[in-house]
Structure formats: structure tokens, C-alpha cells
Amino acid sequence: MHTLSATRTLLARLAARTIARASASDTHPDLAINFSTWQWHQGVALFGLHRAHAALGDPAIAAFIDDWLRARLAAGDPPKSINTTAPLLTAAHLFEQTRDARLGRLCQSFADWCLRDAPRLPAGAFEHSCTDNVYPRQVWADTLFMGCIFLAKWGRLTGDTALLDEAARQFADHYRLLRDTATGLIFHGYDDGKHAHLGTLWGRGNGWFAIAANEVLSLLGPAHPAHPALLRDLRAHLAAAAAAQDASGAWHTVMDAPATYLEATSTAALACALTTATARGHIGAEFSDHTARALERTRSWINDTGDLTHASAGTPVMPDAASYNAIPFAVTPFSQGLGMLALASAMESPAP
Numbered sequence: 001m002h003t004l005s006a007t008r009t010l011l012a013r014l015a016a017r018t019i020a021r022a023s024a025s026d027t028h029p030d031l032a033i034n035f036s037t038w039q040w041h042q043g044v045a046l047f048g049l050h051r052a053h054a055a056l057g058d059p060a061i062a063a064f065i066d067d068w069l070r071a072r073l074a075a076g077d078p079p080k081s082i083n084t085t086a087p088l089l090t091a092a093h094l095f096e097q098t099r100d101a102r103l104g105r106l107c108q109s110f111a112d113w114c115l116r117d118a119p120r121l122p123a124g125a126f127e128h129s130c131t132d133n134v135y136p137r138q139v140w141a142d143t144l145f146m147g148c149i150f151l152a153k154w155g156r157l158t159g160d161t162a163l164l165d166e167a168a169r170q171f172a173d174h175y176r177l178l179r180d181t182a183t184g185l186i187f188h189g190y191d192d193g194k195h196a197h198l199g200t201l202w203g204r205g206n207g208w209f210a211i212a213a214n215e216v217l218s219l220l221g222p223a224h225p226a227h228p229a230l231l232r233d234l235r236a237h238l239a240a241a242a243a244a245q246d247a248s249g250a251w252h253t254v255m256d257a258p259a260t261y262l263e264a265t266s267t268a269a270l271a272c273a274l275t276t277a278t279a280r281g282h283i284g285a286e287f288s289d290h291t292a293r294a295l296e297r298t299r300s301w302i303n304d305t306g307d308l309t310h311a312s313a314g315t316p317v318m319p320d321a322a323s324y325n326a327i328p329f330a331v332t333p334f335s336q337g338l339g340m341l342a343l344a345s346a347m348e349s350p351a352p
Contacts, residue, residue, distance in 0.1 A: 004347065008056065010302050011343040015052040017306025018045055018336040019064045034333075035068060038078035040146050041314070041333040042068075043086020048337030050090045051344035065090060073102050080113045081129040086146040092153045111154045111163055114147060121192045125173040128189070137192040139177050140317065141205035144170065144212040152219035167216050168226035174209075175233045184240030185255055189317040199317040200324055201255045204338075206241060207269020210234065211341065214276045235283055241270050242290040249293030253312055253324050260325040264311040265335050268298045268342040275342070279349035298342045311335035 022035040035042050046065060053061040069091055078084050088110050095103040119127040121137060126147065128140035148167045155163025178186040178197070185206055188199030199205075213234040220227050244255040246262060251270060253263040271294035277283045278291065301309045313330035 007299065007343055007346050010299055011052055011340060011347065012056055012058065013304075013306035014302060014308065014336055014339050014343065015049060015056070015058065015061055015306075018049065018333065018340070019060070020306075021331075021333075021336075022064070022068070038072050038084055038087055040083040040086040040142070043084075043089060043146065044337035045333035045340075046087055046090035046337070048340030048344070050093055052340045055344040055347040065094065069094065069103065073106065077106065077109065080110060080117070082118065082126055082143050082147045083128075083130045085110050085114065085150055089150040089153060092150060092157060096157055107150075107154050108158075111151060111158075111160070114151055115162065115166060118147075123173065124169065125177060125192075126170055135189075135317075138198065138317070139174060139190040139192065141174065141178055141186055141188055141202070141208050144174055144216075145208040149212050149215045149219075152216045156219045164220055164224065165226075168220060168224065168230065171213065171216060171230050171233070172226065175237075178209075183244070183256060184236050185244065186237070199319075200257070200321050201244075202315070202324060203251045203253050203255050203263050203266025204269060204312065204315065206237070206251075206255060207266045207273065207338070210237060210241065210273030211269055211276070213237070214273055214280065214282060217282060218280055231282060234277065238274060238277060238283060238287060242274075242287050245270075245290055245294070249295075249297035251294075253327070254321040257321040257325075260321055262310065264298065264301045264308050265338045267294055267301075268308065268335075268338040271295045271298050272338070272342040272345045275345040275349050279345070295342065295346050298339065302339060307331045308335050308339035311338075 049061050049065055088107055091103050092107050095107060119129050121127065125139050126143050128135050128138055128143050148170045151163045152167035177190040180187055180201060183201060185201045186209055187197040188202040188205045191198050213230060217227060217230055217234065245251055248262060250262040250267040252258055252260045253266065254260040271291065274287050274291040274294060303309055310329055312327045313332065315327050318324050
């Protein structure tokens, strides 16, 4: 079992490695390995770094986040999509501290786009738009992390209740469309044209939902009308995830397919979600053993150079479990970010 000091060391190692790799141009299964572009990969890493800075107080991490956002702002506004909304979450947190007008303008611009122009299904759920909207009429679990935490955060900061309401609505719609009634887990995607689930019960997708649900619940607050339903859904989902956990403490990349490999980002994401849900009172202590084993497994996959190993590369919706299992391992900004989120959560609530 790791001590708090050991967790701090591993978190610092993850953060330092992420920053050091920011200018890398490796040949790599994931073409967005470095920080040269504004994409969801970098957005997840930035949020992980933000939480790492809160836990560690390392000024080098804060300086990196600030420098990266300033450089991107100097290059012009990024294209708008659900995926490219992800870095705005950390931008909103930085705006909260600095009240930098440029960050505020960019955050407001993306929030307006989400409300007015983001591609949607006829019933209102966001399509999972990338820079080019190549998945029309598809809903993905990824959207909840990439776009909806930001909407709730910006709504809370600005007092714009329409943004809070939209984030809550998206969670209700996504959970309804993606949930597997047999297991309580969620599918990677949903095709509105075929009225059918897409992909499998993908581990990282379930992790995206669980992390984002905790954040949005906290931002909505218990007085919001959607809070009881979202809390109910999160509790049901975490119970289903706990039931699918491998004895090792990890989760398989397809959660109900034990022939698929044990995977680090799903494990880190669910470790973060369980730890956070317990700390914020969203669940009780009933999952403490699951949480402890998930954190321990996540820690065990951080190597001496600060990479989170055994993490699957970027994963679109795939046709079957074998296809998900064929995705190679890769060290990416988002895998590092999820590792940091897990360990930062453990430092905030160090019981496991």
C-alpha cells in the first residue's frame, strides 16, 4: 500500500513527464502525442495538470498551463467542436483565478457555440463533433467529459443558469441513450439513425462518464432540480463498475469481456471517480475496497520515467470487443491526464 508521500512522488513524476513531453514529436500511434495542437488530448492533460498543481503546489505546473494557453491564444481562436471544447475547462479555472479578459472571451464564445450551434440530435443530445463533424447523429460517452464539465463550470462562474441546465440535460440524455440495462454500464456510442447502441461497454468511456458526473454534480449543487436524478445515475453506474472490476483492481478495456486486456486509463478514471464520489458524499464507504485496489493498480503502472503504461491509444467507436482489444498501448497527453486525476484525487482523500 502506498503512503501519501509515495503518491505525491508518483504524481509529481507524472506531471513532470507530461510537461517534458510537451514538445515531443515522436512517431507514435496517437498523432496528437504532443501539445502543438488544441484538441481533447491536451484538454484532458491540462485538467490533470491543473489538479496536480492543486495537490502539489508546484509553480512549474501552473507556469506551463499559463504559457500553453497564452501561446494558443496568440495563435488565434481554435475551431469549435465538442472535442476542442475540452481545454476550455482548465481555461475556465484559470479565468476564475486571474479574470483574464482574453480567457473569458474565449470561454464565453465556446459556451455560446455549445448552446446555439453545436450539432445535436433532434431531441437535443449533442452529437460527438470533432473538428470536422464526421460522426453525424452519433452520441458518444466522451462528450460528457470533453464538453459538459466546461458548460457547468462556466455556468457556475458566470451565473448563467442556462449553461448549468444544459449540462444537466446532456447527462440525462446521454445516460438514457447509452445505458445498458443488463449491466448498468454505458456503451461507447449510440446511433440515432439506427436507434441502436454503438461499440461496446468500453472502459474509458465509462470512466469519462463517472469523472464528469462527479464534477457536474458538484457544480450543479443539491438545489438544482436535476441533482437527484444525476446522483441516482452516478450511484447506479459506480455500482455497476465495481461489479465489473477485475480481481487485480483494474478494468478490462471492454468491461464485460475478460479476454480483452486490462487497461490503465479506464482504471485511473474509475479510481478517480470512486475517490471523488466518496470524498464529496456522492457515495458512502461501500466501495472503499474497490477504490483502494483501483488506486493501487494505477500506481503500479507508473514507470520510473513518469509514464502511465498499459494505456490504450485514441479509440473511436469500434465494431466489436476484438477491435477494441487491438488498439495499441500508447503514452498520450490524455492517458497522463487521467493518471494525474486519479492520484490528485487520492491526495485530496488519502484514505485508500
